[in-house]
Amino acid sequence: MGRAQFEYDEVGNTFYYVLVSFYALVLIPATFFFWPSSKLDKSEKKEHCYCEGCTEKRIKAEAKRPWRRTKKFLTFLALALAWILFFIIVRKVTQIEVEHTEYDPYAILGIDQGAASSVVKKKYRELSKTMHPDKGGDPVQFDRIAKAYQALTDDESRENWEKYGNPDGPTATTFGIALPKWIVSKEYGVWVLAFYGFVLMVLLPSAV
Secondary structure, eight states, X not given: OOOEEEEEOSSOHHHHHHHHHHHHHHHHHHHHHHSOOSHHHHHHTSOOOOSHHHHHHHHHHHHHHHHHXXXXXXXXXXXXXXXXXXHHHHHHHHTOOOOOOOOOHHHHHTOOTTOOHHHHHHHHHHHHHHHSGGGTOOHHHHHHHHHHHHHHHSHHHHHHHHHXXXXXXXXXXXXXXXXXXXXXXXXXXHXXXXXXXXXXXXXXXXXX
């Protein structure tokens, strides 16, 4: 049994799914909590008392009203920008193409599953005439063809592929982590931890 390995999301595709999920969990409740209320507008329609004390209170309240309106506008603007960013991330996620494909030497050579060795050799000779680097072919593609040919013509490699899906035999179990590798690197790890600490110890308590 192979040992376990952890593989970080170098491309960042999986990270976007985690990001949009976490972002939605924060953005939706924040929108309901911080969305500008219209209570002030409704209170303006009520009849006012014109006694000296109430008039003085009303003058003080009206003096603060421009700041309240500015605060409403800024809150609305921040939420609008947050939702625009959310839809940009969602659009990015919908455009991600899954690039995971299982290794299949038959598909690489373009032959049927379980084809005989003679068929494999014949197909390899045909592809070598056009795909070999000396014939102007792609070196990377020809390397894949050569490995597929070796996997299907060597008895041990073919048996390993049929059993384990790998010509080299059983490999280590790989667990994917939906984080770019740079997040846990020594260079940026401290800043990431500082950011999480700021969010959890400053932003969230102040929002409650």
